[in-house]
Amino acid sequence: xxxxxxxxxxxxxxxxxxxxxxxxxxxxxxxxxxxxxxxxxxxxxxxxxxxxxxxxxxxxxxxxxxxxxxxxxxxxxxxxxxxxxxxxxxxxxxxxxxxxxxxxxxxxxxxxxxxxxxxxxxxxxxxxxxxxxxxxxxxxxxxxxxxxxxxxxxxxxxxxxxxxxxxxxxxxxxxxxxxxxxxxxxxxxxxxxxxxxxxxxxxxxxxxxxxxxxxxxxxxxxxxxxxxxxxxxxxxxxxxxxxxxxxxxxxxxxxxxxxxxxxxxxxxxxxxxxxxxxxxxxxxxxxxxxxxxxxxxxxxxxxxxxxxxxxxxxxxxxxxxxxxxxxxxxxxxxxxxxxxxxxxxxxxxxxxxxx
Amino acid sequence: xxxxxxxxxxxxxxxxxxxxxxxxxxxxxxxxxxxxxxxxxxxxxxxxxxxxxxxxxxxxxxxxxxxxxxxxxxxxxxxxxxxxxxxxxxxxxxxxxxxxxxxxxxxxxxxxxxxxxxxxxxxxxxxxxxxxxxxxxxxxxxxxxxxxxxxxxxxxxxxxxxxxxxxxxxxxxxxxxxxxxxxxxxxxxxxxxxxxxxxxxxxxxxxxxxxxxxxxxxxxxxxxxxxxxxxxxxxxxxxxxxxxxxxxxxxxxxxxxxxxxxxxxxxxxxxxxxxxxxxxxxxxxxxxxxxxxxxxxxxxxxxxxxxxxxxxxxxxxxxxxxxxxxxxxxxxxxxxxxxxxxxxxxxxxxxxxxx
Numbered sequence: 001x002x003x004x005x006x007x008x009x010x011x012x013x014x015x016x017x018x019x020x021x022x023x024x025x026x027x028x029x030x031x032x033x034x035x036x037x038x039x040x041x042x043x044x045x046x047x048x049x050x051x052x053x054x055x056x057x058x059x060x061x062x063x064x065x066x067x068x069x070x071x072x073x074x075x076x077x078x079x080x081x082x083x084x085x086x087x088x089x090x091x092x093x094x095x096x097x098x099x100x101x102x103x104x105x106x107x108x109x110x111x112x113x114x115x116x117x118x119x120x121x122x123x124x125x126x127x128x129x130x131x132x133x134x135x136x137x138x139x140x141x142x143x144x145x146x147x148x149x150x151x152x153x154x155x156x157x158x159x160x161x162x163x164x165x166x167x168x169x170x171x172x173x174x175x176x177x178x179x180x181x182x183x184x185x186x187x188x189x190x191x192x193x194x195x196x197x198x199x200x201x202x203x204x205x206x207x208x209x210x211x212x213x214x215x216x217x218x219x220x221x222x223x224x225x226x227x228x229x230x231x232x233x234x235x236x237x238x239x240x241x242x243x244x245x246x247x248x249x250x251x252x253x254x255x256x257x258x259x260x261x262x263x264x265x266x267x268x269x270x271x272x273x274x275x276x277x278x279x280x281x282x283x284x285x286x287x288x289x290x291x292x293x294x295x296x297x298x299x300x301x302x303x304x305x306x307x308x309x310x311x312x313x314x315x316x317x318x319x320x321x322x323x324x325x326x327x328x329x330x331x332x333x334x335x336x337x338x339x340x341x342x343x344x345x346x347x348x349x350x351x352x353x354x355x
Numbered sequence: 356x357x358x359x360x361x362x363x364x365x366x367x368x369x370x371x372x373x374x375x376x377x378x379x380x381x382x383x384x385x386x387x388x389x390x391x392x393x394x395x396x397x398x399x400x401x402x403x404x405x406x407x408x409x410x411x412x413x414x415x416x417x418x419x420x421x422x423x424x425x426x427x428x429x430x431x432x433x434x435x436x437x438x439x440x441x442x443x444x445x446x447x448x449x450x451x452x453x454x455x456x457x458x459x460x461x462x463x464x465x466x467x468x469x470x471x472x473x474x475x476x477x478x479x480x481x482x483x484x485x486x487x488x489x490x491x492x493x494x495x496x497x498x499x500x501x502x503x504x505x506x507x508x509x510x511x512x513x514x515x516x517x518x519x520x521x522x523x524x525x526x527x528x529x530x531x532x533x534x535x536x537x538x539x540x541x542x543x544x545x546x547x548x549x550x551x552x553x554x555x556x557x558x559x560x561x562x563x564x565x566x567x568x569x570x571x572x573x574x575x576x577x578x579x580x581x582x583x584x585x586x587x588x589x590x591x592x593x594x595x596x597x598x599x600x601x602x603x604x605x606x607x608x609x610x611x612x613x614x615x616x617x618x619x620x621x622x623x624x625x626x627x628x629x630x631x632x633x634x635x636x637x638x639x640x641x642x643x644x645x646x647x648x649x650x651x652x653x654x655x656x657x658x659x660x661x662x663x664x665x666x667x668x669x670x671x672x673x674x675x676x677x678x679x680x681x682x683x684x685x686x687x688x689x690x691x692x693x694x695x696x697x698x699x700x701x702x703x704x705x706x707x708x709x710x
Contacts, residue, residue, distance in 0.1 A: 011707040035407060036515060039604070041442040041589055042411035042506075044513050047402050052390060056397035057503050059456040059490050087396040101414040101501050106708040135414050138707040141496065146456050148412050148503035151397075158399050160391060234396060249394070352366035352493040353461040 006113060007106040014136055015039065017110070018117060022131045025121050030130045034097075043132035045097055051152040054093035058083050062142035070186045073112045075211050076145070077119025083236060084149035085127055085215040086299040090234040091160075092224035093153040095127060100134035103144035116145070127217055157224045164231040164250035164304040170324040171313060173216045173301045176239050177288050178264030180295015182210030194275045205266035213299045220301055222317050232303035238296035238349035243333055246304065253331035256324035259338050263288045293335075294347040361468060362461040369491055370394065372465070373472060377486045380476050385485045389452075398487035400452055406507040409448035413438050417497035425541045428467045430566050431500070432474025438591060439504035440482055440570040441654040445589040446515075447579035448508040450482060455489035458499035471500070482572055512579045519586040519605035519659040525679040526668060528571045528656045531594050532643050533619030535650015537565030549630045560621035568654045575656055577672050587658035593651035593704035598688055601659065608686035611679035614693050618643050648690075649702040 006014050019038040026034065036044040047053070058080065060066055066076045081098070088095040100120065104113065117131075124131060129149070184190035185203055192203060215234075223229050231250055235242045239261070243254050270276050271284035280287040304326055305313050314320055327334075335343045361369050374393040381389065391399040402408070413435065415421055421431045436453070443450040455475065459468065472486075479486060484504070539545035540558055547558060570589075578584050586605055590597045594616070598609050625631050626639035635642040659681055660668050669675055682689075690698045 007708045010709040014708070035513060036446065040516060041445040042409045042448065042504075044446060044448070044508065045408040045410065047406075047408050051402070053400040053402050053408065053505070054397045055400065055452070055454055055503075055505060056488060057454040057456045057490050057501070059458050059492050059499065059501060061458055061492060061494055061499075063495055064458075064493055090396040091391065091399060093397065093399070097410070099410055099412040099503055101412045101503075103414050103416055103419075103499060104708075133411060135412050135501075136707060137414050137416060138419060139416055140418055144414065144416075144458060144499050144501075146412070146414060146490075146499075146501040146503075148410075148454055148456075148501075149397075150408070150410060150505070153399065158390060161395060352491060353362045353369070353459075354365040 004110045005106065006104060006108050006110055009110065011136055014113065021114070021117055022121065025125060026130055034130060034132055037132045038134070043097070043099065045132065051154055052158065054088050054091050054151040054153050055148065056084055056087040057146060057148040058087070059144060059146040061144050071211050073115030074119035077116040078123045079211065079213060080145050080147050081120045081123035082213050082215050082299055084147045085217065086234040086236060088149055088151040089215060089217055089220035090232050090301060091153065092157045092220065093151040095129050095149050095151040097132045097150040098124060098129055099148040100131055101146040102134070102136045103139035104136065105139050105141060105143065108143065153224070157227065159224060159229050159232040161231055161233050161246050161249035164246050164252050164326045165306070166252055166326055166328055168230050168304040168306055168326040169310045169322050170243070170254060170256065170304055170326060171320050171322050172239070172262065173219045173319045175262040175264045176298055176300065177267045177292035177295055178206050178209030179213060179298045180291040181264070181267050182206035182208070183297070186210065191279060192270065192276055193279055194273070199270065202266040202270045206264065209264060210297065213297070215299045216301050219317050219319060223303060226316065228309055228313050228317065229303040229305055232301060235298050235300045235302050236296065238294045239302065240293040240347065241349035242302040246302065247333060251329050253327045253329050253333060254324055255327050255331065255334045255336055257338070258289055258335050258343060260321065260323045261289065261292050262321045263292055267291060290345065290347045293345065294349050296350045359465045360461065361459060361463050361465055364465065366491055369468065376469070376472055377476065380480060381485055389485060389487055392487045393489070398452070398454065400487065406509055407513065409443050409446050409506040409508050410503065411439055411442040412501060412503040413442070414499060414501040416499050426566050428470030429474035432471040433478045434566065434568060435500050435502050436475045436478040437568050437570050437654055439502045440572065441589040441591060443504055443506040444570060444572055444575035445587050445656060446508065447512045447575065448506040449576070450484050450504050450506040452487045452505040453479060453484055454503040455486055456501040457489070457491045458494035459491065460494050460496060460498065463498065508579070512582065514579060514584050514587040516586055516588050516601050516604035519601050519607050519681045520661070521607055521681050521683055523585050523659040523661055523681040524665045524677050525598070525609060525611065525681065526658055526660055526675050526677050527594070527617065528574050528674050530617040530619045531647035531653055531655065532622045532650055533561050533564030534568060534653045535646040536619070536622050537561035537563070538652070541565065546634060547625065547631055548634055549628070554625065557621040557625045561619065564619060565652065568652070570654045571656050574672050574674060578658060581671065583664055583668050583672070584658040584660055587656060590653050590655040590657050591651065593649045594657065595648040595702065596704035597657040601657065602688060606684050608682045608684050608688060609679055610682050610686065610689045610691055613644055613690050613698060615676065615678045616644065616647050617676045618647055622646060645700065645702045648700065649704050651705045
């Protein structure tokens with residue numbers, strides 16, 4: 001069984017298997033709302049009264065977004081779900097229902113499809129999401145995972161990219177640079193000298209930041225419920241691009257104090273070590289900043305807050321840091337050192353088709 | 356411009372282009388309901404009061420589901436949308452909002468992406484659907500198109516696969532076999548002798564049935580509104596498999612009179628010609644039936660109706676034909692000739708991973 005390929009059970013055998021696996025995880029309250037689920041032409045769901053519908057979709061390709069040499073299928077499934085959740089919560093929404101489209105080679109092992117679903121289900125369960133439908137098709141080569149996620153948001157609680165005003169403060173959740181650094185280590189592009197337990201532990205932490213990100217569900221919920229943000233986005237394309245998207249949509253500029261950007265602890269600790277610094281082409285702190293700004297695949301929140309609410313946000317929303325301020329559009333986006341001098345950084349976020 | 360590749364404008368340039376193209380097509384009534392659309396982390400939509408949400412997703416891969424040698428991008432986009440619409444209407448729903456995920460090679464021409472969207476938008480406009488979001492990512496090789504479609508349905512009007520009862524009649528819309536035959540002609544697997552205008556016209560009709568299918572939106576709407584069907588499905592996997600899915604879900608069997616299955620006119624006309632019959636390995640009428648039962652990619656409705664409503668359906672719902680009857684499960688699915696004798700057919704619907 002364990003090494004059986006999906007060609008043995010075929011499309012409809014696979015759907016039957018997925019249906020069973022998914023449905024036994026439905027909670028009683030979920031079952032009540034799912035009027036039709038997997039195995040029908042479409043899912044039918046009871047909506048929540050007056051609330052607005054929030055919907056997003058993300059496609060992940062093998063060899064572009066994930067690599068089975070670096071991550072197991074459960075991790076891939078978990079992370080794919082996180083990426084969609086992050087989009088929903090960044091709008092102020094609560095994720096609820098997922099549709100899963102898989103394109104798989106017929107050589108794929110059944111246990112790997114099970115693993116993929118296990119990861120998505122585990123993540124779904126943690127955040128109250130049910131899988132209600134999908135599609136499975138054959139792929140001549142690489143696997144493709146597309147998740148469409150539906151959620152809800154109360155009227156008046158939607159947070160757009162476009163609401164930032166000059167004078168607003170820029171805040172972020174969590175820390176940055178860990179996922180990007182973890183990916184470079186996984187790919188063998190950053191070879192870190194030193195075999196001490198300490199270095200090994202740091203490396204492991206960074207890799208885990210990349211493979212096992214956590215969406216900021218609790219933080220986003222507080223921000224949305226208490227209407228604390230004027231604009232919000234998730235940082236999946238990297239902190240720098242997130243700032244650019246907010247500034248573009250809001251027609252403003254931003255100044256950011258580099259020193260205030262929270263750097264993943266393990267990255268900070270590693271890059272300040274003498275022996276490690278020699279493996280970088282840059283000064284350690286600068287290299288850490290470049291990971292933080294351009295690394296991407298971090299699912300933190302980047303949001304703006306009117307000046308008088310900053311104290312309240314820092315008190316009420318866990319894991320938040322103020323990193324800068326919204327300025328007029330003509331300033332563009334400027335990174336400043338502690339003497340308020342602009343620092344020109346060479347880096348670029350990840351953009352599909354351009355690499 | 357016309358031959359520019361998407362690598363020239365990059366992911367964000369492409370999203371900007373798509374956003375403009377899509378938004379100028381929104382109608383005023385649509386705009387009112389789309390609170391956030393393309394360019395935010397997720398779409399936000401105002402739901403329709405008490406109605407239920409219907410959701411489906413379909414993934415199409417280049418070389419598996421479509422082939423740019425046979426169809427242009429506009430046709431591919433149109434058909435991808437039809438496939439999703441068909442799933443929504445088969446549940447009794449009305450399609451409303453689409454999310455489009457594209458994985459494209461960076462060598463893709465901008466005009467081809469435009470064409471793809473043009474096809475989806477044209478189809479969307481025809482059936483009142485707005486594109487509200489999506490994702491574009493790079494693919495190392497083949498293009499992947501995933502559409503997630505959201506719709507609505509009034510409570511009590513949902514039609515499942517599982518409601519068929521012994522004694523119900525089996526009805527279908529439209530005719531069958533055209534799409535499957537068209538694909539075989541396109542692929543060059545069915546070489547039809549004869550160059551007469553008449554033969555050429557028939558060939559063209561069949562190819563157009565394959566490339567340019569029409570979802571049965573009007574028919575499904577009447578069936579759902581007047582609560583005429585006990586079970587319904589679309590025939591995208593082929594008529595035979597559609598019957599099997601209804602029977603499996605409803606725990607019943609079916610008998611179908613082969614003579615009553617409506618065959619695409621051009622297919623019927625071609626296969627009964629002496630000179631064409633020699634190009635088939637089977638008797639012409641039998642070959643046409645095999646296309647009809649196992650061809651697939653036809654977006655007709657297959658549905659069951661209680662005995663006393665058959666007359667009403669045939670009168671009120673355009674393009675409908677009665678082809679058989681629901682029988683106890685132990686009978687399985689039987690195809691009968693005009694003397695009520697069972698005909699054993701050798702054929703199989705398309706199943707991913709099995710071919």
